[in-house]
Amino acid sequence: MPPPIIRIDTAYLPAVDRVPGASAATARCPDCMQRHFCLPQGLASDEMRRLGNLLSGSRSIPRHTYLFRAGDSLDCVYVLKSGVVKLVWATSDGDEQVLGFCLPGEILGLEALGAESCVNGAVAIETATVCELPIAALEQMCREMPRLQHRLHLLFARQIVNSHMALTVVGKGNAEAGLASLLLNLASRLKAHGYSGKEFNLCMSRTDIANYLGIAVETVSRMFTRLRQKGVLKVNKRNIVILDPDYMRAVAGESPAAMRARPGCVYPGQGVRARGFEA
Amino acid sequence: MPPPIIRIDTAYLPAVDRVPGASAATARCPDCMQRHFCLPQGLASDEMRRLGNLLSGSRSIPRHTYLFRAGDSLDCVYVLKSGVVKLVWATSDGDEQVLGFCLPGEILGLEALGAESCVNGAVAIETATVCELPIAALEQMCREMPRLQHRLHLLFARQIVNSHMALTVVGKGNAEAGLASLLLNLASRLKAHGYSGKEFNLCMSRTDIANYLGIAVETVSRMFTRLRQKGVLKVNKRNIVILDPDYMRAVAGESPAAMRARPGCVYPGQGVRARGFEA
DNA sequence: CGGACAATTGAACCAATTCAACCGAGGTGG
DNA sequence: CCACCTCGGTTGAATTGGTTCAATTGTCCG
Structure with missing residues (x-):
């Protein structure tokens, strides 16, 4: 043993x-x-x-x-x-x-x-x-x-920002986006701690993922196969390899593209420095 | 003016x-x-x-x-x-x-x-x-x-707990639950700050609500009318009266079971010592 | 008045759920 | 050792809740 x-x-x-x-x-x-x-x-x-x-x-x-x-x-x-x-x-x-x-x-x-x-x-x-x-x-x-x-x-x-990110993705009626986003999130957090950003083992069951994303287990399963069939992921049980990060980011909706100035919204001018966040 | x-x-x-x-x-x-x-x-x-x-x-x-x-x-x-x-x-x-x-x-x-x-x-x-x-x-x-x-x-x-609560409600595939939960949440937060827990004005547009809950505006509208028809809510434009809080809590799923121990309080430990939760 | 916007309602459509069967891995007990 | 069961995961077919498209009303404001 x-x-x-x-x-x-x-x-x-x-x-x-x-x-x-x-x-x-x-x-x-x-x-x-x-x-x-x-x-x-x-x-x-x-x-x-x-x-x-x-x-x-x-x-x-x-x-x-x-x-x-x-x-x-x-x-x-x-x-x-x-x-x-x-x-x-x-x-x-x-x-x-x-x-x-x-x-x-x-x-x-x-x-x-x-x-x-x-x-x-x-x-x-x-x-x-x-x-x-x-x-x-x-x-x-x-x-x-x-x-x-x-x-x-x-x-x-x-932690707050993390929850916010979850909010943007969960239950947006798009199961594929939710799963992609979760996988990217896990990958980047693991990467931030020194591990591979591409390949990792999901430690959580499909059931946990489904629960977290607010979708059915069956849907999680289907989304995994869909992403695999598209050649975006390599899935072997719980071992995941992200083959096409760009595609993943694209479907995930790429939440924090927050840094883009949005036209159509007024600016108070006073006190707040917008100071072009360089794009 | x-x-x-x-x-x-x-x-x-x-x-x-x-x-x-x-x-x-x-x-x-x-x-x-x-x-x-x-x-x-x-x-x-x-x-x-x-x-x-x-x-x-x-x-x-x-x-x-x-x-x-x-x-x-x-x-x-x-x-x-x-x-x-x-x-x-x-x-x-x-x-x-x-x-x-x-x-x-x-x-x-x-x-x-x-x-x-x-x-x-x-x-x-x-x-x-x-x-x-x-x-x-x-x-x-x-x-x-x-x-x-x-x-x-x-x-x-x-703030973290609040985000968590949002997560449990958003995208549970149940639009009615989402709306009910949001309304209860707003009501209890206003109440916690000294206002009425039953009647209040929604300051946000249906569009904002829809966006927040991750559903379509039309669905928000339908849910409002449904809750109104059931006699649970009184809805007049953005003025809301909660007529049947029990029903609301029931459909909302009442995410944190723990929270029922302290009525009228969304947050953990609002200055009140809440030892022993039953169950 | 007219235009823009918020909100509501109806009808058709579609993605995800539900219900169901199935597969493989692991564990247990005869 | 195999039969049996359970559990996690996958797949298929039917259903449904919510979306989308579209049209209507009401309200605010220049």
Whole structure:
């Protein structure tokens, strides 16, 4: 029987990308392979060390178990070191709604930071390891370290933008666009964390994807085959290769082309600098 | 010709709820009618005063003008004192995607806080007034005032939760549910800020609603008439009265089951300690 | 008044759902 | 070892909810 650590570090990677030696499970921030993508990004080394000392260690979350549940009052936020976690929340009719997926290097539980309890749960899709960051200490440290504070705000903001991106795509009546967008999003997030932007393993089931995109499982399946038949994707079970990123972007609607000046809308003039965002 | 201030303060209110004397446009935090719902909620009076001094004054945003645009680099966040603002972002094919609506007392521009530039724009639907909060000063003050820091985090978290709620509703293939949910959401947010939870004026056009919900305008119209025919809503132009909230909640799917524990509150932990959710 | 725009309604069409059968992989137990 | 079951995934055929196209009304505003 293979040691579980193998699956942990490589679950979301194609075989070729595996980094065999890097056992990140126990590393503190300054030694962690995620340090350049994770919360402490941009911190000075002593700041990073302090942040690392804050961590109350790593935790391993087996597949299909909850990291936290709706209604839990969190006193920590979590940084995902490896594995994949899905964010869910329960609808009144008993089934769950998938809100998003959390990839390695990303942060979990921010949405509960100022609140007393969390409205959504987090389930490991693929065996995961997380760092725990006590909220009180994190807030204290943000007060002392402007750079960390700023970084935290950036991560907050990203989460919002990410949700916004999901909104633009989900339920636009276009299943193909939704799937394409999700795949591009996952690819680029993995790429941002140092992995291949072209090939990756989907850790989530078709059911989860369908739930997230607000479409039926059968439709997800059909869209995969359609994209495969068009030669845009190579699909082998959950291993995905993006063959034609341009086409993918085109069908996805390419949400944040936001930077184009739109004629037909008035400009207040006062205070707001439009200053041609170069195209 | 009626003075514009009338429209500003009452645009989102049914006539009966109007508060004629309250000209909030120039008030500083300690005197502002929004102070109990807005950013400084829970602050001590001297803290509130300090925050108020930070404000670089109020700005008025005429209808259909941008508060900020995608690509702008914001050095302020904004607090909406009156009016309604929609958050939008431009898709590559030239049309816009409505990401959400911002109601009085809510905060704008958080999503740009840590970033270099903003990916989404903000347009006044109804003539709006905002307070400007220089980001640098706000961050500085958060470092000095833990309560404010915590409050800011809460507002961040709410925005995320709000996006999540939108996600669960949009594109569930059920237009009626989407509309019902939006109306309930608006109603409860207005209620949370001291207005009627039953009757209100929709400030947004059917087109905006359709865009936001990811359905066609015609469908929005049909859903309105359907809900009206069922006796659930009273619809008069943009004036809405919710006659049967239970039915509304039922069709809306009532996404976060957890949220039913606290009636009248969309957000997690609105200052209220909500321990133990049943179920 | 006339033009532009918001909203509503009707009819035809189409994409995605639903219901159903099927396949392969994995696990279990006789 | 094979029979049996379950589960995730794919595919087919029929149905439907929402879109699209089109026409109508009403309202605001120059």
